[in-house]
Amino acid sequence: xxxxxKRMQSDDDDESPAKCRERRRRRIEMxxxxxxxxxxxxxxxxxxxxxxxxENSGFTAESKRICKEEGKDVSASSxxxxxxxxxxxxxxxxxxxxPREAPKTVPTFGSISVLGRSRDMExxxxxxxxxxxxxxxxxxxxxxxxxxxxHGGPHVAELxxxxxxxxxxxxxxxxxxxxxxxxxxxxxxTIEEQQEGRQFxxxxxxxxxxxxxxxxSFERMDEMAMNTCACGSVGxxxxxxxxxxxxxxxxxxxxxxxxxxxxxxxxxxxxxxLCRGGRAIPLSVDHKPDRSDELARIEVAGxxxxxxxxxxxxxxxxxxRAIGDKFLKPVVISEPEITFTKMVPEDECLILASDGLWDVxxxxxxxxxxxxxxxxxxxxxxxxxxxxxxxxxDERAEALYSSRSDLAAAVLTRLALAxxxxxxxxxxxxxxxxx
Numbered sequence: 001x002x003x004x005x006k007r008m009q010s011d012d013d014d015e016s017p018a019k020c021r022e023r024r025r026r027r028i029e030m031x032x033x034x035x036x037x038x039x040x041x042x043x044x045x046x047x048x049x050x051x052x053x054x055e056n057s058g059f060t061a062e063s064k065r066i067c068k069e070e071g072k073d074v075s076a077s078s079x080x081x082x083x084x085x086x087x088x089x090x091x092x093x094x095x096x097x098x099p100r101e102a103p104k105t106v107p108t109f110g111s112i113s114v115l116g117r118s119r120d121m122e123x124x125x126x127x128x129x130x131x132x133x134x135x136x137x138x139x140x141x142x143x144x145x146x147x148x149x150x151h152g153g154p155h156v157a158e159l160x161x162x163x164x165x166x167x168x169x170x171x172x173x174x175x176x177x178x179x180x181x182x183x184x185x186x187x188x189x190t191i192e193e194q195q196e197g198r199q200f201x202x203x204x205x206x207x208x209x210x211x212x213x214x215x216x217s218f219e220r221m222d223e224m225a226m227n228t229c230a231c232g233s234v235g236x237x238x239x240x241x242x243x244x245x246x247x248x249x250x251x252x253x254x255x256x257x258x259x260x261x262x263x264x265x266x267x268x269x270x271x272x273x274l275c276r277g278g279r280a281i282p283l284s285v286d287h288k289p290d291r292s293d294e295l296a297r298i299e300v301a302g303x304x305x306x307x308x309x310x311x312x313x314x315x316x317x318x319x320x321r322a323i324g325d326k327f328l329k330p331v332v333i334s335e336p337e338i339t340f341t342k343m344v345p346e347d348e349c350l351i352l353a354s355d356g357l358w359d360v361x362x363x364x365x366x367x368x369x370x371x372x373x374x375x376x377x378x379x380x381x382x383x384x385x386x387x388x389x390x391x392x393x394d395e396r397a398e399a400l401y402s403s404r405s406d407l408a409a410a411v412l413t414r415l416a417l418a419x420x421x422x423x424x425x426x427x428x429x430x431x432x433x434x435x
Contacts, residue, residue, distance in 0.1 A: 106130065107143055107257060108434040110405030112413050113426040116356055122150035123354050123424040124157040124250075128165045134172040136209055143257040144168065147270050147426050149354040151317070152247040155230035156324040160221060160250055168217045168254075175213055207340045210256075214265040214338055218252070218323065222334035225249070225324035249317070249324030252336070253284055253352055257430065260343055262350065265336040269319045269355045273363045275371055277346040280363040283339045286355075287321040289313050294320040303331030343432070349374055349408070350430040356423035357416045366412055370429055373408035405429045 106129045115121045128144040144165045150157030229240050230248060251268025264272045266284035274281040287294055290311035298305055298313060298320060306315035313320060313332055325332045349370050357366065401407040408429040416425050 105141070108403055108405050108431040109145070109428060110401070110403055110407065110409040110431075111426075111428045112406070112409040114413055114417075114424065116417060116425045117420075117422045118356075118424050120154065121424055122154040122157055122250075123356070123426040124148040124150065124154070124161040125426050125428060126161045126165060127428065131165060132169050132172055135176045136172065136206065136213070137258040140259045142172075144254070145257065145350075145352055145428050145430060146252060146254040147352045147354050147428060148250045148252050149268065149270050149356075149424070149426070150248070150250040151322075152249055152325075153230050155228075156225045156248045156250040159225055159228055160252055160323060163224060164217065164221050164252065164254065167220050168213065168256075171213045171216050171220075175209060210263050210340060211338045214254070214256075214263070214336060218265065218267060218334050218336045221252075222323045226326040226329075243327070246327040247325070249322040249332075251319060251321075251354070252323055254336075255283070255350060255352055255430075257350075262341045262343060263338065264341070265338045267321045267323060267334055267336040269358070271353060271355075271358050271363070273351045273366060274341065275348040275351070275367040276344065277348070278367075278371065280367040281341075282363055283341060283350075285337060286358070287319050287337075289318070289320045291320065298331050301331045303328075347432040349405075349432055350428075351412070352428040352430075353412070354424060354426045356421050356425035357412060357427055359423065360416050360419035360421045361412070365415075369411055369415060370408040373411050374404045374429075374431055374433070403431075405431045 109127065109129075111125050111127060113121075113123050113125050124147075126144070126146045126148070130141045131144045133139045133141055146160070146164060148157040148160045148164075225248070226245065228234050229238050229245050231238050231240050233240070251270045253264065253266045253268070253270040253272050255272055256263040256265075262274065262283065264283040266272065267287065269286040269288060270284075271286060272283040274283050285291075288311060289295060289298060289305040295305055304314055305311050308315045310318055312318050313328060317325065317328060317332060319332075321333055321335065323334045349367075351366055351370055353366070361369075401410060406429075409427040412427050412429070413425050
């Protein structure tokens with residue numbers, strides 16, 4: 001306090017230390033009230049509205065006089081920076097809060113990918129929890145789950161595993177920039193809108209934005225796949241045969257998990273199924289060449305569906321949509337079909353798998369088997385990390401599986417093998433009850 005008095009006395013030597021302390025006390029009190037006022041009322045640039053707010057907030061004529069004598073603007077004195085400097089060491093009821101960050105939570109999941117009875121391994125799985133915090137999810141974390149089933153070699157599936165989630169994150173950032181440019185506030189709703197229950201984006205607009213982001217991500221992934229050789233070279237600057245690039249492809253089923261929604265994008269015959277209240281709800285529809293709408297599209301594009309060991313595009317490919325497959329463009333397209341599902345308390349688990357599972361197991365049976373593995377009876381997940389600690393009742397299972405979701409994925413895989421599945425089998429099980 002002595003230092004403060006000396007500094008003020010340099011300006012006016014006639015003032016005593018007592019007057020310095022009094023002016024300091026009144027200035028702090030005035031700024032404290034200014035902060036409380038700013039928190040309860042919207043800022044205004046006009047002088048009249050500023051004075052009215054000062055009067056309504058309890059500012060006295062003496063406080064205004066102090067502002068004028070010191071040559072300071074009231075709005076400037078209420079800024080967070082000056083407040084932190086001038087009120088250091090003093091208590092205040094005014095609280096300055098920063099934007100709330102989403103809690104960093106990891107959903108409970110299990111996954112498995114096996115060669116099965118196939119000669120080569122062409123499947124790939126990609127899981128990225130806490131991928132990003134986009135505006136489309138109101139800055140809540142999103143989780144990425146994907147199953148890729150390659151054909152003509154594993155390189156396209158592996159490329160999707162490495163790059164699809166990266167492209168998706170880039171597209172989400174691009175949408176974030178658009179929101180900021182349009183609203184100027186990062187797409188967040190105001191306090192008044194929150195109180196009235198309004199959303200910062202209408203539901204239909206939200207779904208359209210997600211669909212645009214996912215379609216663009218698949219489109220970019222397809223372009224990359226058609227210009228990347230199995231050896232890793234981009235374009236045609238390698239010595240590999242041109243057919244290495246032309247014949248490779250992969251299906252892709254991608255699920256984006258937010259706090260309130262499940263967004264699924266599917267291209268090919270891999271599948272996503274939601275278990276809700278004991279029922280199996282398909283979140284994707286397989287793209288088979290003999291599906292009526294796909295058959296019509298193929299014929300319009302000048303292609304044919306030939307039945308050779310099942311329906312195949314040009315007698316070659318057993319699916320009508322895929323990433324890559326340059327040799328079959330434009331008949332085989334990479335555009336995904338997208339579903340947008342609002343989550344409810346009855347949701348139990350989400351299953352993503354390649355056709356190695358779905359060719360021999362129905363969606364209903366898969367849900368029944370998964371729910372049997374995810375049954376209750378173990379300690380609460382609130383105190384145990386289910387992705388890191390064994391939670392299975394069987395001691396032998398505890399040594400093999402780190403969670404009930406891992407056990408569910410393994411049981412589904414064994415069930416498919418027991419039913420003579422001849423393809424690679426890849427399964428992801430997300431426990432929605434223990435998110």
